[in-house]
Amino acid sequence: MSRLGPFLVAPRLLRRPWALPRRPSGVSIVTGPCAGLAGPGAAASLCSGPAAPSLAMEELLSRSVPPLPPYETREKAPPPAELRSAEFMRSYRALEAGPPRAELLTRLAQDFGVDHGRVAEFSAKVLQARELQRELGALLQAEDRLRYYLCPRYRGLFQHLGRLEGGLRFLMELRGDLVQALAARHAEGPHVREMNGVLRSMLSEWFSTGFLSLERVTWQSPCEVLQKISDSEAVHPVRNWIDMKRRVGSYRRCYFFAHCAIPGEPLIVLHVALTKEISSSIQAIVKEVPPLEKEDMNKITTAIFYSISLTQQGLQGVELGTHLIKRVVKELQGEFPQIKVFSSLSPIPGFTKWLIGLLTSQTKEQGRNELFTDAECQEISEITGDPAAEKLKRLLTNNEWVRSERLVEALHSPFMRLCAWYLYGEKHRGYALNPVANFHLQNGAVLWRINWMADTSPRGITASCGMMVNYRYFLEDTASNSAGYLGTKHIKASEQILSLVSQFQQNSKL
Numbered sequence: 101m102s103r104l105g106p107f108l109v110a111p112r113l114l115r116r117p118w119a120l121p122r123r124p125s126g127v128s129i130v131t132g133p134c135a136g137l138a139g140p141g142a143a144a145s146l147c148s149g150p151a152a153p154s155l156a157m158e159e160l161l162s163r164s165v166p167p168l169p170p171y172e173t174r175e176k177a178p179p180p181a182e183l184r185s186a187e188f189m190r191s192y193r194a195l196e197a198g199p200p201r202a203e204l205l206t207r208l209a210q211d212f213g214v215d216h217g218r219v220a221e222f223s224a225k226v227l228q229a230r231e232l233q234r235e236l237g238a239l240l241q242a243e244d245r246l247r248y249y250l251c252p253r254y255r256g257l258f259q260h261l262g263r264l265e266g267g268l269r270f271l272m273e274l275r276g277d278l279v280q281a282l283a284a285r286h287a288e289g290p291h292v293r294e295m296n297g298v299l300r301s302m303l304s305e306w307f308s309t310g311f312l313s314l315e316r317v318t319w320q321s322p323c324e325v326l327q328k329i330s331d332s333e334a335v336h337p338v339r340n341w342i343d344m345k346r347r348v349g350s351y352r353r354c355y356f357f358a359h360c361a362i363p364g365e366p367l368i369v370l371h372v373a374l375t376k377e378i379s380s381s382i383q384a385i386v387k388e389v390p391p392l393e394k395e396d397m398n399k400i401t402t403a404i405f406y407s408i409s410l411t412q413q414g415l416q417g418v419e420l421g422t423h424l425i426k427r428v429v430k431e432l433q434g435e436f437p438q439i440k441v442f443s444s445l446s447p448i449p450g451f452t453k454w455l456i457g458l459l460t461s462q463t464k465e466q467g468r469n470e471l472f473t474d475a476e477c478q479e480i481s482e483i484t485g486d487p488a489a490e491k492l493k494r495l496l497t498n499n500e501w502v503r504s505e506r507l508v509e510a511l512h513s514p515f516m517r518l519c520a521w522y523l524y525g526e527k528h529r530g531y532a533l534n535p536v537a538n539f540h541l542q543n544g545a546v547l548w549r550i551n552w553m554a555d556t557s558p559r560g561i562t563a564s565c566g567m568m569v570n571y572r573y574f575l576e577d578t579a580s581n582s583a584g585y586l587g588t589k590h591i592k593a594s595e596q597i598l599s600l601v602s603q604f605q606q607n608s609k610l
Contacts (some may be wrong), residue, residue: 130393134479157204158211164188165212166256166562171245185260189270190269202286209287210296213252222246232532254295268306275299276414297299300417304363307359307367307418314427317354317369319345328366329354336446337559347371350393351400355428356411357420368420370428371407374400374436378443378570380551382406382560385445402441403432420544429575442573443548446536447555448564451522454533455515455565456496462489464608472514473607479510499561511565512552518609519550519567520600530589540571547571547593550600 156587164184169177195201222245223473229239249587282289326348330338338344348354351374356366371383376399376584385406405428408421432439458471472480476487483506484491492511495501524547526533532541541547548568554560554568572594574581584590593601 125586150327160188160191160210161212163206164257165208165253166253166260167349168215168249168253168256171248174248182260182264185257185264185267188257188556189261189264189267193270193273197277198281198284199210199286202281202284204276205281205295206275206287206292207287207507208254208257209291210289212257213291213294219246222249224606228367252298255298255302258299261305262302268359269365270410271299271303272414274414276412279413303415306391307396307415307420307425309420310418311360312355312357312367312423312425313360313363315356315358315366316431317348317356317472319350322364325364325366328411329356329369331371332366332409333371333407334409335407336382336557347386350395351375353428353432357424357427366411367415368424369407369409369411370405370424372428372432372444373404373406373445374401374439375402375404377402378441378572379404379406379445380549380554380568380570382445382555382557382568388515397436397438400436401438402443403429403436403439405442405444406446421539424542425573429573431476433523443539444545444569444571444573444577445551445554445559446540446567446569446571448534448567449536450534451519451564451567452496452562454522454526455492455518458518459489459496469610471518476510476514480507483507483510495587496565498529499558501563502511502556502566507524508553513603514607515565515567516552517600517604519564519569520597521604521608522571523547524593524601525604527589532591536540537569537571541591542582543573544580544582545571545573546577546581546584547591547597549594549596554563 155258164187166177166181173177184315189203192201192204195204216548221241226242226246229242260273261271264270275296278287278292278299282292287366317325319326326344330344337349345350353372353374354369355372356369358365359367373379375385379385379402385404405425408424410416410420429442431443462471472488480488480492483504484495495507501511523532523534523537532538536546549570551568551570553566555564556566560566560568577592581592584592
C-alpha cells in the first residue's frame with residue numbers, strides 16, 4: 101500500500117461497450133526541436149538552431165517564475181501574473197513526456213532555487229544574534245529573515261499555479277513527471293531531489309483530509325469513474341466489465357478519495373470484501389459472486405482490505421492511504437455495526453526477488469546451504485535432480501516450480517519461514533524492508549498471518565511465490581502499535597509469525 105509506490109503498475113484498460121476513447125493529455129502544435137515551446141509569447145522565432153530549445157526554455161522560465169521580493173516588501177509584492185502561470189501550463193503540457201519535460205524541470209530546479217548567498221548571510225546574522233545574546237525579538241526576526249530566504253523561487257510558481265483553475269491537477273501531473281524522471285534518471289542531482297521534496301510537501305498540505313471527500317463506487321456510478329477505477333487497479337488487475345461489476349456488487353465495497361478542487365476524480369482507491377472470517381486466498385475474493393445475491397447481515401462479520409491503489413503518480417509520498425483506511429473503517433462501522441474484525445489481505449512484492457538473491461549467493465559457493473535443512477535439500481534435489489539452490493533459482497525465475505505438486509509441497513515449510521523472516525527480520529533503516537509491510541505497520545496493524553498459495557495468478561507467483569499476508573487492525577491498539585513501531589521500530593506480530601521466525605533462526609545461518 102507507497103509508494104503506496106509498491107501498488108503502482110501500468111494501468112490496464114477496462115474493455116466495455118461504453119468505455120470512453122482515450123485522448124492524449126497534451127497536443128503539441130509545433131514540430132521539431134522547439135515543439136511545445138510556442139505558447140503565447142514563447143518566442144517561436146528562437147527555434148532556428150541547436151541552442152534554440154535552451155533559449156526558449158530559459159525565456160519561458162524567466163517569465164513564469166516570479167522574483168522573490170525583498171524581505172521588507174514581501175507583503176506588498178504585486179499579485180501573481182495569472183497569464184504567465186497559464187502560459188507555463190500550456191507550454192509544459194505541449195512538451196513531449198520524458199526527456200524534454202525532464203530538461204525543463206531540471207533547469208527550473210537548478211536556476212530558480214534558493215539564493216545560497218542570502219542564506220549564508222542571514223545564517224551568520226542568526227548566529228551573531230545568539231552570540232551577542234540579543235533580545236528575543238531581534239533573534240526571532242533574524243530567524244524569520246533566514247526562513248524567508250530559504251524558500252526557493254520555484255515555490256512561488258507552484259503557489260501561483262495552485263491558485264489557477266485546473267492548477268492543482270496540473271501540479272499533480274508535473275510531479276508525476278518529476279517522479280518518473282528521477283526514476284528513469286532523465287533528471288538527476290540534489291537540486292532536482294530537493295524540488296521534488298518541496299512539491300511533495302506542498303501537495304501534502306493541499307491534499308490534507310479537510311479537502312478530501314470519501315465516495316463510494318457502485319455499478320450506478322458514472323462510467324468515467326468506473327473506467328478510472330479499473331485503469332488504476334494496481335494489485336489485482338480488472339479483467340473485464342463483469343469482473344468490475346462483481347467488485348462493486350454484493351459483499352464488496354469500493355471507496356475513493358476525491359479533492360474538492362477536482363471533484364469526481366479518484367485519487368486513491370480502496371477495495372473491501374465483506375466476509376465471515378479473515379480471508380486466506382485472493383481467489384476466494386475475486387471469484388464470481390452472483391450479481392443478484394442480496395447481502396445477508398449474518399454473513400458479514402469481517403472487513404478485508406484487499407487492494408489499495410494510488411491513481412496519481414504525482415501523489416506518491418503524500419499520506420492518503422492511512423487516512424482512507426480510517427475513514428472507510430468508520431463508514432463500515434456505521435453501515436455494519438456487527439463488524440468486529442478488520443484485516444488486509446496483502447501482496448508481498450519483492451519476496452521472490454529477495455529469495456533469488458539469497459539463492460544466487462548460495463550457488464557461488466558449492467556445497468553451501470544456509471536456507472534449507474539437510475532433509476529439505478535432499479527432498480528438493482530428489483524432485484529436481486539438481487542441487488537445490490541452483491535449480492530453484494532457475495525455477496523461480498520462470499515460475500515452473502508450481503507445475504510440480506511434489507515440489508510445491510516440499511517448498512511449503514521452508515518458503516513460509518523464509519517469508520516470515522523477510523517481513524519481520526529484513527530491515528531498511530530499522531523499519532520493515534517490504535514497503536507494504538511498512539505501510540500497514542506504520543498504521544498500527546499487527547503482522548498476523550502468512551497464507552500459502554493465496555495468490556496463484558502469474559503476478560502472485562512471480563512477486564511472492566504465491567504467498568499473501570494478513571495485517572490485522574485491532575482498532576483499540578492501532579495508535580499504540582503505530583507509536584511503538586515508529587518510535588522503537590518494534591514489529592507487533594502474531595504467534596504464527598513469531599513461530600515461523602523462530603524456525604528460520606533455528607534452520608538458517610544467515
